[in-house]
Amino acid sequence: MNIALILERAAAAAPDRIGLVCQERSWRYGDLLDAARGAFELIQESEAEAVAILDDCSEASVFALFGAALAGVPYCPLDSTLADEVLGAELQRLAPAIVIGDEERATRIAGTQGHMIFSREDFSLKAQETVPDDNAREYDPGGGVAIEIFTRDTRDSPRAEIFRHSQLLDQLAKAASAPRSERSDVILLAVPPHNIVGILALLFAVQECRKAVLLPYIAAEAWFTLVESQRVSQALVVPALLACIVEDMEAGVGRDLTTLRAIACAGAEMPLEVMRRALELFPEADFTSAWGPEGVADTITVLAHERPQHALADVAAILGAQVPPARSIDF
Template sequence: MSLSVLLDMMADARPDQVALGTLEDGLTCAQLRSAAIRGSAGLRPTERRTVVYVGVNGIDFSVALWSAVLAGMSFCPLNYRLSAAQLRRLLDAVPDPLVLVGDGYESLLADCPAPTRSLTGFSTTACDHTAGVPAAPPVGDDEGSVLLFTSGTASTPKAVVLSQANLLSYVLETVDFGSAEPGDAIVVSMPPYHIAGLNAALTNPYAGRRVVYLPNFDAATWLELVRRESITHAMVVPTMLARILEFLGGALAEVPSLRTLSYGGARMPRAVLEGALAAFPSVDFVNAYGLTETSSTIALLGPADHRAAAASNDPLGRARLSSVGRPLPGIEIEVRSGAGALQPPGLTGELWVRGPQISGQYLEQGSVLDEYGWFPTRDRARVDAEGYIYVEGRADDTIIRGGENIAPTEIEEVLIAHEEIVDAAVIGRPDEEWGERILAAIVLAPGASLDADAVRDHARDRLRSSRTPDDVVFVDALPYTSTGKLIRRDLARVISRAHPARPGPSADGTASRG
């Protein structure tokens, strides 16, 4: 089940079409295959088992990935924003690594015990179009996996093992070969160590859609690139979309070539989505929900659903904007209670999923699938009568206050909707009386005059009283990963440096309700 079949298909069908990069100096499908064959010929003699990639997203990433696939090696992109010590810890878990080091990241790996190689040198050799191409390796049984570390927002990062069969199944189930329109191009601003950044390198060229990379996202460059490269598709995480809206400052985006904007990777605040629908009025929106462990997307909320919800006047119709949509073909879902019973529509429980693209396997822990192949996502979710899934947050984040299960996201949504609140995070803190009490960390808009009592009043007016934050703190910013996931375990540190809440701070710097 080697992924190499995808590369052969696109190189056979569209040899001269640019697959990656700009129209002027990108790589065609045939050049990509040649580069991968040359790259694999350079990797095979090292007799290492895993190609580790430490660098930004770009053409080099795709060449390295395909080279590893053809060499029968595993491929493991690591987060180049980590410290040298953090990288070392992750590398220790990787079997027999050979590290390809991107330009500028050499010092991160200065003391690395594993063999390293310059990515620039590797790619230059692989992409040398004047050199001959060695014979393509035969289809072997020897095939590696893709290893991706989870973002570790709640605990230590774990390496997820995605087999080539998992990834191939995802591509074949969700993408029709050559289905892109001529001239289609996607801007990829996801990092290579994120499952969406990895899959983008597989699905888009397979569909016949050119990939243009934007390694270091900023809103102005993104908009400029979309206009200059006539980009038709884009995938962003919610924080990127929020920054684009901030940059636009209420103006229309004016990107006439853009047809589809997909988002995922973290919970999308309703206010950001509504702002985006207004700023990109003619663009199709797609919400993609998935986990690293599920080879990315397992459910989609499509353009028609977005339009219907946005045009709806009743709150229930608009609520569908908070849904992650319905499962992809080949994916089965179940919502189960804590006791394991199947939950009927409308009731919340843990989301379990099953299908050929689901890995559920970790490097150290092994498989966590149950005996029937079901994977527990650790996400709390409910499904409505029409099969739309609503994800309420991570099971580990659930606050249990006075015996009642409270999803932080429910409170966060309400807080963020306040016009003086830019961002908000809600966590549980140990409490002798209630078991846990609710703490809200608030980022105010510049010049805002909101105080803790006003925040509580705002929540109390819109939610059940048990969901009113007990404590409110004001902070400058919330801690996020580079792909927009809130790092809840770092919140405590942020809160300890928080502004004393206004008015009447309590002794620990938080304002509490009596």
């Protein structure tokens, strides 16, 4: 099996339902599947052995994720904050690849490595304009690599963490079995593309035919606007953004954020004091810190408003993963 199957199922079940929102544009599930198949055609024609993202989260990264899955090649989102020499070494490991995002930087640091380089806009446009040939599609059987994420290492050569299709689908199946609220969910993802928790959350949203809203950059004001305008129920943020949100809330930002019932932090350790202050500022939302040296399942701390069972269900919905026994702290 292949993670692209969940998008095909969502498109078959709800083709006209909005599945993705990014920078004031939206895509229905049927549109997302067409774009993924268009991305597949681009990957097939290029004969690339991987798809690399050197960019913020965007519709292009979503098209590429599912297009790479259909093509049976790894999806490899890179940490664009790293130095050029580090990214150059990582891209060398992936050559030949399709590289999507900062076209000028990718050309400068890896232009001689044999990659096909697209800007975010060009890749998105071509993926949506390309008419796929259904007969040419061949699915990875499920044991292949779906996602490859490079981790920081003191050694000279990059070290990659591998996520196979079968492993991801197993995680999603376990998360789907968790009890959940009957409310309709909209999830706001404000994490970089190389954050595996964000990828799992996106996959889970697609599996459940929910709306996923992307915030490509860290900006508290834009986050508030999206929560309010999209009626967001669950949000995934990086710790730096949560700290900015808390600061603005304490300064008296006046917004209607009553739809929020769960916020999760991922990507780095979040000080408990910041989460405690956030819990006080958002009296209707539960907070989760999902971080640890061994991955998302290593450290999960839930701060719940006297409803830990509902909080754990929301954690599963945000993280797109089975939730291990959690440490709950009630205030």
